Amino acid sequence: MNTLRQDSLAGIVVFLVALPLCLGIAQASGLPPFVGLLTGIIGGLVVTALSPSRFAVSGPAAGLVTIVVAAIESLGSFSLFLMALVLAGALQLLFGILRAGRFISLVPASVIKGMLAAIGILLIMQQIPVALGSAEETGLVDIVKGNATFSLSAIAVAAGGLLVLWLWGSPLIRRVKSLRWIPGPLIAVLLGCVTTVLMTQAAPQQLATLPRITLPAFGSLGDLLGELESPAWSAWRNPSGVGGGGNPGAGRQPRNLAEPGGAEKSCARKIRRLRRTAKWSPRGVGNLLSGVLGAMPITAGDRPQLGERQQRRAKQTVESLSTAYCC
Template sequence: MNLRIHRQDIPAGLVVFLVALPLCLGIAQASGLPPFAGLLTGVIGGVLVTTLSPSRFAVSGPAAGLVTIVVAAIETLGSFSAFLLALILAGVLQFILGVVRAGRFITLVPSSVIKGMLAAIGILLIMQQIPVALGATGDGGLSGLFNSETHFSTSAIVIAAGGLGILWLWSTPMIKRVKALSWLPGPLVAVLFGSLGAVFGERMQPEFFSNLPRISLPKFDSLSALTAGLERPDWQAWRNPSVYVVAITLALVASLETLLSQEALKKLRPQYPAPSPDKEIRAQGIGNLVAGFCGGMPITAVIVRSSVNVSAGAQTKASILLHGVLLLICGLWFSDLLNAIPLASLAAVLLYTGYKLATVRLFIEQGRMGAHQFVPFITTIVGIVAFGMLAGIGLGIATQIIYSIYKSHRNALQLTRHDDHYVLRIKQNLTFMHNPKLQKLLAAIPENSVVVVDNNNGEYFDPDVKAVFEDFGEDASKRGISLQQWPVAAK
């Protein structure tokens, strides 16, 4: 690995680490699990899964999209240890899915849905991070900002605004032309700015910076102390049928989110040749198997951290491996140092990442492609924001299917007139769903006409379609209509 790649991968790994750390801890807390369970999952995803993964840029770890599934599963199974057994089984099932090459079916997901998923994640990021950037108190989220009891931190707003300003400045040609500055990625500079501002600001203006929210990482004296609170799988839970239901659910949802993240990542940073989805599923399966044994959480490839990795200029897997190693090292020995980082600085990085995922330009481009692309795109966004990842993706795919069927139905038949000759062009196979339009076109043909059927593209007709042609053929002679190249034989 040459110096140029080191120069880009090392800062990128630092940025991904700084973004992944609070996410790992926050997802664990939201799932009702010990903070180190999230940190451990990030380490397994960052080191083990990355080593086995065919992708150079995909970052794996705990995913916010699985929080609701984890919470519901633990409640159903009665304990986290029983959930760990389900996670082990899910990892085995994922590996089997990769062996039977189930990953190829991801190509069935329309591009409009993938782009909609990207934009929705960006919007969710912005919605989640605005309260953090404002230093808002309480857990009301974005809606809580309008609560009269909510208080804001001026210092957090200053730190976040400064970070966003740096990120914008680092995207301008002025900075890109200066090699000494372009050597460092904007997100890393924004985090350093916030950390230094908080440290020196607290000394100079303690009252102003006293209420600035920061990373809160538990302190461990040794590896044994760190792992002491972790649970182990409950092997006796195999008798509970719900364990297998949870395992199947985890395997399918984690695989789908991983593969969709991989497809979305292709839009951000193409790789040649493209990473094998089957190898990726196998890598994720091994990661979840190990996570279940060690007391971790479900692992998926996550587009948020992956997009941060790409945006920071990563060139190889080294950036992801570095982030995984740093998660472990800092969890053991550098918690005090990391606790100096303001959450507002990380919020600025995530806000900027969210904007890049959901730019106005993306909406304009999708709109210019027509309703058949724009409507499923918007439906996916609204569905994910309102109902969750899987429901939104399902709504987007369903909408795309409906539009495709509508377009196919609309263009399947065409009737043109040349004097008293009518040409009925059949452009594809016909099913019972084409009967209303077929009957409408045939009814428009007047008496004493010549009907020519152009049937070069239709190789299959449903029995119901044949019945319509047969009925028209029987009445044609009575109406003085001459049939040429009629697709069905007369009775």
């Protein structure tokens, strides 16, 4: 209770950054935005409560977008993907019980970095049409051929967001104590929101053709539950479904296990090995629950800079409850 004020402030900051991130990842995966919010709630309330990491922030990750899209396309439907996610969560939970995290040292670092670089390139290619204000069905090939239309307002917002991210990482901002604790992505998101509100009042025709993220309005708990998709339980014997179960939850697991956060690097080697193993079970439970409830795969990243002045559990609880209230 002595750090409640700091914990509440940190939780609100993480919530403000995580909210558009969850929406954007779900949108990029071709899923309803509400699925991304549900994933963030499960990651914050369930995985965080079980995780031994002091600074882990759990939820959907941009690095899993390509894996999710490819898995849904190969399996044929989102319900089959949820069944694969349930199996992936069960495998992660089993590996955690068997303490299989120690074997991650057998995976070369070049393989992990190459996988992440390839995913990053695909994500950049996917978001270029969005940054240029093209229609949703427009691809990068159409832009190269000159068959796409651009929006100056979208380009201005995208350029402003990139400029803010670059500026917030520069020594100029780091020297200002009153601005150093504010995350750069939060300022970029606020810039986009303020610009959208102003343009809605001043020039609504400029925003009419741009893709927007909309959330459904639920009148009751039954309406909310009706929007959730259930796994295809009858397909558990499908070999393709069983084979796909190793991808959704474990696609980003090697990087998370092989590269501990900065706060954990100072610990003893034995403790790091134990933490690597202990990370499997909480994420396995989270992915298992995500598959049952109709959410996305959950991963976690260590954010020690967010925890230098507060305790992890209170911060994550405030973040998750804020996300749940927003829904």
